[in-house]
Amino acid sequence: MTITDGKDELEAQFTLWREHVRRRPELVESDTDELEDHLRDSVDGLISKGLAADEAFLIAVKRMGGLDELSREFAREHSERLWKQLMFTGEAGDPVRRGRSRRDVIVMLVCAFGAAVSVKIPELFGRGFNEDSLFYSVNLALFALPWLAGFLVWRRRPGAGPGGALAALFGLGAVVANAYPLDADSQSARLMATHLPIALWLVVGLAYVSDDLRSARRRMDFIRFTGEWFVYLVLMALGGGVLIAFLYGIFDAIGVDSDSVIGTWVVPCGFVAATVVAGWLVEVKQGVIENIAPVLTRIFTPLFTVALLAFLITIGWNGRGIEIDRQTLVMFDLLLAVVLGLLLYSLSARDPQAPRGPFDVLQLALVVSALMIDALVLYTMAGRIAEYGTTPNNVAALGENIVLLVNLAWSVWLLLRFVRRRGTFPAIERWQTAYLPVYALWFWTVVLLLPPLFSFR
Amino acid sequence: MLLRVTKDLVAASATPIVLGILAEGESYGYAILRRIGDLSGGELDWTEGLLYPLLHRLERLGHVESSWQVVPGERRRKYYRITRQGLAELAEQRRQWQTVVEALQQVWPSIADIRPLFTPLEGNA
Numbered sequence: 001m002t003i004t005d006g007k008d009e010l011e012a013q014f015t016l017w018r019e020h021v022r023r024r025p026e027l028v029e030s031d032t033d034e035l036e037d038h039l040r041d042s043v044d045g046l047i048s049k050g051l052a053a054d055e056a057f058l059i060a061v062k063r064m065g066g067l068d069e070l071s072r073e074f075a076r077e078h079s080e081r082l083w084k085q086l087m088f089t090g091e092a093g094d095p096v097r098r099g100r101s102r103r104d105v106i107v108m109l110v111c112a113f114g115a116a117v118s119v120k121i122p123e124l125f126g127r128g129f130n131e132d133s134l135f136y137s138v139n140l141a142l143f144a145l146p147w148l149a150g151f152l153v154w155r156r157r158p159g160a161g162p163g164g165a166l167a168a169l170f171g172l173g174a175v176v177a178n179a180y181p182l183d184a185d186s187q188s189a190r191l192m193a194t195h196l197p198i199a200l201w202l203v204v205g206l207a208y209v210s211d212d213l214r215s216a217r218r219r220m221d222f223i224r225f226t227g228e229w230f231v232y233l234v235l236m237a238l239g240g241g242v243l244i245a246f247l248y249g250i251f252d253a254i255g256v257d258s259d260s261v262i263g264t265w266v267v268p269c270g271f272v273a274a275t276v277v278a279g280w281l282v283e284v285k286q287g288v289i290e291n292i293a294p295v296l297t298r299i300f301t302p303l304f305t306v307a308l309l310a311f312l313i314t315i316g317w318n319g320r321g322i323e324i325d326r327q328t329l330v331m332f333d334l335l336l337a338v339v340l341g342l343l344l345y346s347l348s349a350r351d352p353q354a355p356r357g358p359f360d361v362l363q364l365a366l367v368v369s370a371l372m373i374d375a376l377v378l379y380t381m382a383g384r385i386a387e388y389g390t391t392p393n394n395v396a397a398l399g400e401n402i403v404l405l406v407n408l409a410w411s412v413w414l415l416l417r418f419v420r421r422r423g424t425f426p427a428i429e430r431w432q433t434a435y436l437p438v439y440a441l442w443f444w445t446v447v448l449l450l451p452p453l454f455s456f457r
Numbered sequence: 458m459l460l461r462v463t464k465d466l467v468a469a470s471a472t473p474i475v476l477g478i479l480a481e482g483e484s485y486g487y488a489i490l491r492r493i494g495d496l497s498g499g500e501l502d503w504t505e506g507l508l509y510p511l512l513h514r515l516e517r518l519g520h521v522e523s524s525w526q527v528v529p530g531e532r533r534r535k536y537y538r539i540t541r542q543g544l545a546e547l548a549e550q551r552r553q554w555q556t557v558v559e560a561l562q563q564v565w566p567s568i569a570d571i572r573p574l575f576t577p578l579e580g581n582a
Contacts (some may be wrong), residue, residue, distance in 0.1 A: 030525075031509070034486060034535045038505060041487035065503050073506035077514050 010043070010053045016045070017061065026071040026078060039064060100285065107154050108280035115147040115276050116269035129264040134184040136268075138177045141197035144272035146170045147205035148279045155283065158210035166210070169203045173447070180451050187392040188451040195396065199443040201226070205436065210389040219433035224348045225282055225294030227341070232278035240270050294349030298359075301342050305362055308339075322380050329397045332377045336404040339370040343411060347429055356419055364415045367408050373403055392454045396446045403442050407435050459491040461502050471503075471511055479521055479539040480547055486512065486535070512537055520546050 019033045039060050064070065100163055119140075127135050140231040149166055182189040208225055244262055251258040270369065276377035314320070322328065341364060378401060385394060414431055417423030478484060478492050486508060491501050515521045520543035527533050539547070 030535070033525075033533075034509060035505065037485070037532055037534055038487045038490075038509075040532065070506040073510045074513075077510035077517075355543075 007053070010057060013054070013057050014040070020443070021067065024071045024074075025076040026069065028078075031074065035064070035070075072218070104155070104280065104284060108151055108276060109374075111147040111151045112273040112276040112280075114150075115144050115272040118147070119143040119268045119272045120265075123264075126179075129268060134182065134189060135178075137193040138189065138196060139174075139183065140268075140272070141200045142170070142174050142177065144275040144424050145197070145200045145204050147272070148276050149204045151276060152204065152207040152283075153210060155206070156211040158207075162206070162210040162213070166203060166207050170200065173203070174380065176448055181456055182451065183456065186457055188454065188456050189447060191392055191396050191450060194442050195446045199440070199447050202436070202440040202443065203270045203441075207387055213457060216430055216433040220348055220429060221435055222436075223344050223432070224293070225279075227345050228282040229278050231292050231296075232281050233274060236278060237271075240267075240274065293345045297342050297345040297349070299344060301359070301366055302362060304339065304342060305366040305369065308366065308373060312369055312372060322376055329377065329381060330400070332374065333397055333400045333404070336370060336374055336401065336408065339366060340404060340408060343367060344432060347432060350425070354425075356421070360415065360419050364412065364419055367412050367415065371405070371412060374401065374408075377401070378405070392450050392457055395454075396450060398444065399442055403438060407432075407438075462497070462500055464502075467501060467503065467507070470501075470554075471507060472515070473547065473554060475499075475511060475515065476539060476543055476547040476550065477507070478521060479537055480544065483536045483538040485537065489537075515543065518546075521542075 017039070018032060018036060021027055021035065022029075027035075041065060042060040043053070043056045046059055047053060051059070086091055122132075122135065122139075123129065129136060153166065154165055173196055177192060177210070180188070180192070182192060205219075205222045205226075208222045209215070212218045235269065244266060247262060248258055315322075343366075346359070346363060378398075381394070381398060381401070385398070405409075410431060411428065413430045414423055418428060474493060474496075475489060478489055484492070486505070488527045489512075490503055490505070490508055493501055510530070512521065514522055516537070519540060521538050521539050523535055525533055526536050
């Protein structure tokens with residue numbers, strides 16, 4: 001072995017060691033540099049005492065002590081690092097990654113700015129934010145979500161096919177939202193305002209999975225993305241609320257009325273920009289902060305189970321029927337959606353290899369009680385439709401109910417098999433991810449077909 | 458067998474020793490550890506896990522400041538330098554240690570004199 005060989009080998013070992021150390025969240029780049037310098041010094045010292053390079057390396061690493069212990073000591077001094085803040089500047093990894101994250105920030109800012117500008121453009125054509133509330137209620141998502149999808153497409157670079165499909169779908173959404181002759185008070189207008197954003201969100205999902213359309217893992221990632229995005233959006237809305245309160249207060253103090261500026265500029269521009277920023281946050285912090293949606297799921301699954309069981313027991317005790325009108329039906333639809341959300345987010349955070357535990361049984365109880373409640377609701381609903389006939393609203397609500405019911409019913413079956421050790425966990429996950437297109441299909445049906453079918457009532 | 462100083466005592470004396478070494482002139486981690494080894498004849502058991510976090514803490518407190526320097530013919534290194542505030546802290550630590558040492562010297566006039574004042578009772582542990 002020549003001396004140069006020994007040197008190369010040593011360098012290779014240092015590279016390995018660096019990679020190993022870099023995985024520690026407690027140690028930042030400059031700590032690694034400092035420790036490496038130290039290690040090189042001790043290796044040099046040992047070599048000068050006559051040891052071979054590889055021996056010297058082994059002994060020097062051993063002297064430095066276990067990485068676990070070392071990072072524990074560092075963590076004690078730098079506890080803030082365990083909170084893993086998002087770092088916008090400095091120290092973030094190698095130059096390639098840093099360059100990429102900087103480009104991400106720039107594209108995100110461009111998209112957020114674009115969204116904020118686009119929401120003000122209709123005003124140039126006489127569609128004021130306060131005067132034309134119908135226009136904004138059906139179109140709001142169209143000012144925000146295409147920009148978010150654009151950001152995701154920029155990150156994924158899926159090629160022309162999916163890109164064109166995305167553009168076509170957003171175009172289709174824009175056409176139906178504005179070409180249909182909707183009356184501000186009609187049920188169709190309300191359906192459009194509530195269903196188009198969800199339909200478009202599923203198009204954002206298409207952008208999210210655009211680099212690998214068939215992968216179940218990518219779709220599950222999109223489900224996670226949705227939850228985290230929503231949490232971030234709510235957090236930003238809270239912060240925005242504080243900002244607006246202060247804006248109003250401080251300008252009020254100098255006798256300037258800021259109402260119209262807040263109402264027509266800050267709120268709409270801030271909201272559409274926040275949707276893009278939230279998407280960016282979820283993308284860059286993947287794995288940086290613990291996901292919050294699964295944590296919320298763990299807290300609320302038992303609580304919802306108790307609430308639903310209490311509701312069922314009360315019905316059984318009093319023999320009360322559910323009084324159905326449109327509001328309650330929507331509420332029970334939302335309840336099913338929440339139960340599905342609880343199921344999805346505990347699935348998304350679950351280790352597929354983990355054995356079944358009491359939490360799985362709890363989940364089964366939650367879904368079963370939701371299904372029983374829904375059966376009661378559907379029974380009452382059928383009577384109502386037979387009596388009063390169909391309207392756009394109850395068709396849409398009924399459709400959603402059935403879509404969710406089918407999903408949950410099959411989920412119960414799979415969960416039951418899993419808890420009784422007859423089935424595997426990935427089967428549940430596959431069912432949920434394979435079901436995503438069904439939601440897209442139904443929501444687009446509501447948006448595209450229901451208004452003309454009911455002659456825009 | 459090598460006589461080792463206990464962990465608690467090492468931890469307690471860490472700050473004054475590091476500040477003292479840096480008061481002699483700026484230095485870097487490996488050299489500081491070497492110096493400590495030399496000073497104590499290898500009896501002070503310092504680890505990297507003790508030294509570097511301590512240096513970072515002293516830097517946060519403003520007792521030392523650091524900078525990456527390139528000395529010609531050597532690697533890029535992070536050098537630590539004691540600050541004015543660090544010197545004041547060193548003086549204060551020194552005063553406290555002197556108090557401790559004086560007290561100890563009074564109760565232990567010399568090691569040779571230490572003998573049990575009474576014979577311990579057998580089997581009373």
